[in-house]
Amino acid sequence: MYLKKPLWSEAVKRTASPTAEDSDQSSPLTVVEDLVSSLTDQRVYREVTLALRTGLRDARAEFSFLRVRGLRGLLKFLRSVSESDSAIHLFSQSQSVPELQVVPVLFRHSLRDSEEDSVASLDHIFSVEPMKKTSPSTDAEVALALRVLEGCCLLHRESTILAHRHKAIPVLMNILSTRGVAEQDACLDALISIMLDSSANQMDFESCNGIEEVAELLRDKQVDENLRLKCGEFLLLLIGHVNGRDKSPMATIHEDVRRLLGEKSASLVWAASQFGSTLNPEQRLTALHIQARRVLESLDMY
Template sequence: MHLKAGGLWREEDGAVAEDESSPVAELSKSLGRQKLYREVTLALRSGLRDACADLSFLRLRALRNLLKFLRSVSESDPAIRLFQQSQSSTDLQVVPVLYEHTLAKPKEVHVPDLDHIYSVEPLQITSPATDGEVALALRVLEGCCILHKESRNLAHKHGGVKVLLNILSTRGVLEQGACLDAIVSLMLESPANQMDFEAGHGIHKVAELIKDTQVNENIRLKCGEFLLLLVGHVLPSASRHSAAMFDGHNGRDKHPLASAEEDLRHLLGEKCASLIWAASQFGSTLDLEQRQTALQIHASRVLNSLELYSEWD
């Protein structure tokens, strides 16, 4: 569902546009906000209802609609604020539904003994999540965490990065690419998710993928992008929160991922790690499209440096 900008309450009417402080203008703005809030809540309720369905095709359809909704929300500051407000209401929260219905491990279906087959209630079959469904859920998760910081905390309560690292290690190419993007969005300004990534040996798992020449080339490039974003964006956010992470044993501040640089040098070699550190500061003066292009170029260079200089075990 796309949100309609302004709708019936566009400021095309000269009487309203002339004096924004007039009672009529204030009423118009209030009605516009109410209409926008109804559209936001309607889109969320309808999407979340089907996202909880037992059948995968219904969940898939719901996730497509939720992703489309989040993209439309991102184009409007008022819509972003309303979405953020909506996530304080338990029945409108998106992230828990994603983890409980699509990203959760498939449940085993218990089949009763044949002797008692006629004395039990009919089985309620829940179809497992398809590759496309998991990938879409990861994109929706990424969007929620970018638009709403508290969604990262909600994700942490439901396994957060731990679940995503399992997906990264066990699912296919489609899910792996979306998973790497989602992990970055979860870790930004979130020490809890950063610690989960560290505890789950996340850097090691990404390094294994990028070093494995049998892995899909696009996924290896995506791993290069991930490492650049990790160093350039996630680690600075971890440092900013270091005051809250006090190491009482040695009397100094310690933040999540503090050993990331050393880990990368050990796993990928000195030259590749140095390239990642040097290239991770790109894009401060570039627009979004230019930053994405620069990210892809630098990721390709990281991959080339591995192929040229790394010593394989």
């Protein structure tokens, strides 16, 4: 969604500032500015709904290549929305409309288990209606769907509730244990996004032994090194988020990490998880990479 500013909007901005006599609320310039603001909001909302309807239409398709096209459009749309607070607000409003909700479509089409497509009976053979068959999700489709899920949850916190209703944590843990490196990488980012400030999803992660799954990947030297680093970053972000919250659903995470990684590595994880809260986002990202590397090196030496 890339909007060009209308010419009449620029004309209003070029108008001379009002004098003291015209500064009251009923001045013609104020009325025009309010009208321009209202028209702009309506125009942006139409663009938001159009982008969502177009992307979701393809994301519901029977064929994977069409779903991939729809997911790419949705991901591009979310990246554009993230650049404007007003666009984020409009996107959040749109997610209260059932037919515009993104998260349910992801779990019903791209992130569903392939076993759900297995034929339960042969009744369709004797019926007039042909059986509707949907192509399975490709690796690229799953990775894209996870990125879209991450974006939705970061921009719209209520999307984490929708994800919980579709049993997001068990689905993502299955992807983490069965898919390739690209999907596992995207899965770890999506897991963080749906667990932030979501007790229900944190409880599901705990019940699915999520820490054990991530720690196993982190310890396995046969696993791709970049994925192991991503697992280290995941633990640092998760522990940094729940640290000090005794009533958190994951209050025992410190004991779990000590048991799974050993005392030395666990101590490093706990200390490193508090990396520079006063740093800007770019510096925090750099610090996160450095600390994850140190955790990985401590495991390899242990």
